[in-house]
Amino acid sequence: MPRTAYVNGRYVPHRQAAVHIEDRGYQFADGVYEVVPVFGGTLVDEELHLDRLERSLRELRIAMPMSRQALKMISAEVMRRNGLTNGLVYMQVTRGVAPRDHKFPKTPVKPAVVMTVRQTKPVSQEILDNGIKVVSRPDIRWQRRDIKSTSLLPNCLAKQEAHEAGAYEAWLVEPDGTVTEGTSTNAWIVTKDNKLVTRSATNSILNGITRISLLKVAAAEGIEFEERPFTLEEALEAREAFTTASSIYLLPVTEIDGKPIGNGHPGILSQKLRQAYIERVAKPGAFQAEAAA
Ligand SMILES: Cc1ncc(COP(=O)(O)O)c(C=O)c1O
Known part of the structure; x- marks a missing residue:
């Protein structure tokens, strides 16, 4: 099954998934992420991971890109499209795309969201x-x-x-x-x-x-x-x-x-x-x- 990623509102083939060169995540590591384990089709401790994601974003003054419900729907969809029942969901949110400048963009930009999944092998x-x-x-x-x-x-x-x-x-x-x-x-x-x-x-x-x-x-x-x-x-x-x-x-x-x-x-x-x-x-x-x- 070909891999599919979620990038800023679109489900795209993993091979072609890309972000803008002026994404602040790419230029300054100005972003946060979560890795959520998936066991038997269920995201393990999903609420705790989303709590931590929200907290990390708050600490960096990056807006929550969408509701928790929407994030959950996207992760479920990425899992579905990749046929994932056991493995990991990776979610990343950056401050977004703006001309390179250490200061935050004057007018807030849309945070950038990426989600991918990966099948994992059991520990040997x-x-x-x-x-x-x-x-x-x-x-x-x-x-x-x-x-x-x-x-x-x-x-x-x-x-x-x-x-x-x-x-x-x-x-x-x-x-x-x-x-x-x-x-x-x-x-x-x-x-x-x-x-x-x-x-x-x-x-x-x-x-x-x-x-x-x-x-x-x-x-x-x-x-x-x-x-x-x-x-x-x-x-x-x-x-x-x-x-x-x-x-x-x-x-x-x-x-x-x-x-x-x-x-x-x-x-x-x-x-x-x-x-x-x-x-x-x-x-x-x-x-x-x-x-x-
Ligand atoms: C520095 C660091 N400490 C601890 C952990 C373990 O965190 P968790 O149990 O949420 O995976 C991670 C996970 O990526 C990490 O990067």
Whole structure:
């Protein structure tokens, strides 16, 4: 089936999908995005993703391009046209097209909207059995990491370095030694006294939707957790570590900077949480029911 994209009001063949050269997203990374997982034809935590999209836009003073209902209709249509039942929906909104000038356009322009979908392969058994390797890198990003901005160059550089080092992800570290998050994932550890720890949702990190949902899952499972910064040193000494994102749910981390975490195998709590999270994702209607509650 040929791929179809949505670009500024039109459904177009993916190969021909294009934006204007003076789109501020292209020139200044003046835009935001969301990646929403699709499981069995349902957008996982759609309302939470749209909440975050609206918040990111508000923080950058970009107008919501259309109603939430309209965004939902477009994502459903892009999924339909691409025959997508499992994978990801990518949505991006930029400030729009205007002559190149750092200042916002004097008369507001129409925000530009792009939506695409992608089929994803299930995580390999090899990764589930052995976990992933992570390397640490200095966090050189700006101070508003809570905004899901398309400005991802530091993330790309660190991810490439991880790849070149044979690792799956880079965890980013502040000058004070604390881990903020991964380049495209949130970072978690399980301490020696079995406490689940992830950084609190401040401007230092992107508040992952998987992070939010996993905290709910942990609470429902009676698992104690703390939202606080943890150091790289603490992570190296942790019983378990894992990393979360919409595209991967939860992947156990079994090595950081070449050193094994815990016994070097995916941790028991990590595996239990991954399973519990997937069960929640797979429960038909779970998201709509929660959103309505
Ligand atoms: C920097 C960063 N942190 C965390 C995440 C995880 O967020 P989510 O769970 O919403 O996918 C992402 C996802 O792209 C990210 O880019």
